[in-house]
Amino acid sequence: MEIRFMVRSLAAVAVSAALAAPALAADTVKLAGFTHNPAASVTLTDSSNSLKNYSGGAGQFYGTLNGASFATYCTELLESFTWNQGDPVLNTYSVVSGITAWGAAKSTAMDQLMSYAFTAGLPTNADTSAAVQSAIWEVLNENNTTSPYSFKNGNLLISATPASSTQAALDSMNLVLANLGSYAITQHVDQLHNGTQQDFLVMAPVPEPESYAMLLAGLGIVGAVARRRRSAEA
Template identity: 45%
Template structure:
C-alpha cells in the first residue's frame, strides 16, 4: 500500500503535544481518488450509513505532507479540493477500541505487505474493508453478512469482494498501526504509520526524558 508513512511528522507532533497546550488543529486537503473510484452499495445496522457511494483510496495533504487515506465513516460529508482546519489525530485504540484497532492495523499491514491497493478495483475493495472493520465491531468480518454488507455494480469489483480472504488478512503480522483523523463536522479518515523500529523507540524515550528533565528544572526554579 503506497501510503506515505508520515512517521517523522507524527513523532514530532507527539512531542509537540507534550510540550504545547492547547494542541493545534490538523489541516487536511484531499484532492482526488488515488486510482479513481468504483461504485459501492452498502447496508449497515446504522440506517444513515446505508446507500451507494464512490469507493476508493484518497490522495491529498495532511499538514502540508502528501499522504493517502481511506474514509472511516459514511454519515458525514467531505468536499475534494477543500482545505479543512478542524481535524485532530486520535489514537486508534482510543477512537475505536481494541477489536477495531487491531483489525484496522492488520488490514493496513496486509496492504503494505502485498503492495495494495494498486488500481481502482482493489482500492475500492480496501475502502469497503475499512468500512467493514469500523461497522462490524465484533471482529467477525464478511461482506455478505453481519451488521455491514457491501456489493458493487462493477463486475470486477464484485468479483474482488467475493474472493476477498478475511482469514488471510486478519492473520497478517502487524507492521503498521492506524489512527483516526477526526473531525466533529466532516468525514473521518485514517492515518497509517510503520511500527517504530527499536532505535526509534530509543529516540522517543530520550525525547520524553528530556521533556521530563525540563519540567523538573522548571519546577525547581519556581521553588
Template identity: 45%
Template sequence: MELKNIAKVVAALGLAASLAAPAGAAQLNLTGYTNGGPSSVSVASPAYSGGAGQFSGTLDGNAFTTFCAELTQSFNFNTNYTYSIVSGTTAWTNPVYLGLSRLVTWLAANPTFNNSPDKSAAMQSAVWEVIYETSGTYNLAGGTFVATSSGATQTALNTLNGQWANINATLPTLFADKLVNANHQDFLLTTPVPEPEAFAMMLAGLGLVGAIARRRSRSGV
C-alpha cells in the same frame, strides 16, 4: 542516574505520551481518488451507495493518501479542513484498532490489491468492514456490515474477501490512527510502529510513570 539515561527516559515519556493522546491539529486537503474512478459500492448499517476508494491530497502540505473512516458525514475535494490527529488507541476500540492496523500493514505489503478503481473500492469496503462489523468475524458478504457491487468491483470484493485469514494473521508494523473533524468525514492516518529500541524506551517510560503513580498513591500525595 547518568545524563544519557535521563535523556532516554525523557524521550521514552515523550514517545509514550505521543502515542496515548491527540497529537494536535493538521490541515487536510483531498483532491481526488488515488486510482481514478471511483467505482461504486452499496453497503448497509450504516446505509451508503456511491463511490469508494483511496483518496489523495495533502496533509500539512505533504503528499498524503487515506481511506474514509466513517460513513455518516461528508467532505468536499479541493477544500482545506482542520483535523485533530487522534492516536488509534484513543480513537478505536481494541478490536477495531488491531484490525485496522493489521489491514493497513497487510496492504502496504500487498499494494496490488489497491491498484485500480475496483480494487481500491474493495479496500475501502474492507476498512469500513473492520470499523462497523460487530459480529466478531470479518466477511464483506455477511454479518452486520455487507458490501456489494457489480462486475469488476464485485470481483474485487470477492477476491479481497478471501484474504481475511492472511490479514488477521498479519503482525502490525503500522498504526491506524485517525483524523477527526466533528463536522466532516473522518479519515485514516497510517503511522509507523516505533523501531524496537524506541518501543522499548516507550515501555520503560510507561513503567516509570506507573511507578511514580504507585509511589504517590502509597504516600497519599
C-alpha cells in the same frame, strides 16, 4: 548502519509519542480526489442503521496533510466532505489514537488490515482501491466481532455488480478479512477527526522490535550521562 539506527530511533520516538499523547496542534487536511479515478462503485447495506446504507464510488483519496502529499481513506459512513476544502474550520483536524476512536479490538484489526494493504502494495487500481475502503468500513461498522469480518455476513453487507472486476476484488479482500488476525502489524493507524466533517485515517510505520531495544539503550545512556553531570555539578 548508523544512519539506519538514527532513522529507526526517530520513528520509534514519533510512534510512541503519537500513542501516548494527544496531538498538540491542529492538522490541515485538503483532499483533491480519488487516487484511482473514476472510482469503482460498491453497495453497502447496514441492517443495524439504515442511515449508513450507501451506493456509489469508494476508494483511496489523495491530497495534502499539513501541506505534504498523503493518501487516505474515510472512516465514517454518516459524514461528508468537500474536495479542495478552503474553509479553515472544516479542513482543520486533530489526530485521535485508533484505540480512542474505535476501541482496542478494532484498532488492532485496522492495524492488521492496513499493514496487509501496505505490504501488498495496495491499491493498484480502482477495484482494489474500493476493496480496501470497503474493508475499512467493514471493520469499523461491523457489530459482530466474535467471528471473522466478512462482506457477506453480519449487519454490514458490501457488494458490487455480480461478475464485475470490482466484485472480484471484493471477493479477494474478503479472504484477507477472514484471516486478518494472522497478519503482522507493520503500520499503525490513527484517526484524523473533525467534529462536522468526514473523518479519515492516518498511518505511521511501526518500528521493528530491535529498534525499541536500541532506543531504550540510547535513553539509558542519555540518563546516565545526565546523572553524572548533575553529580559533577554538585
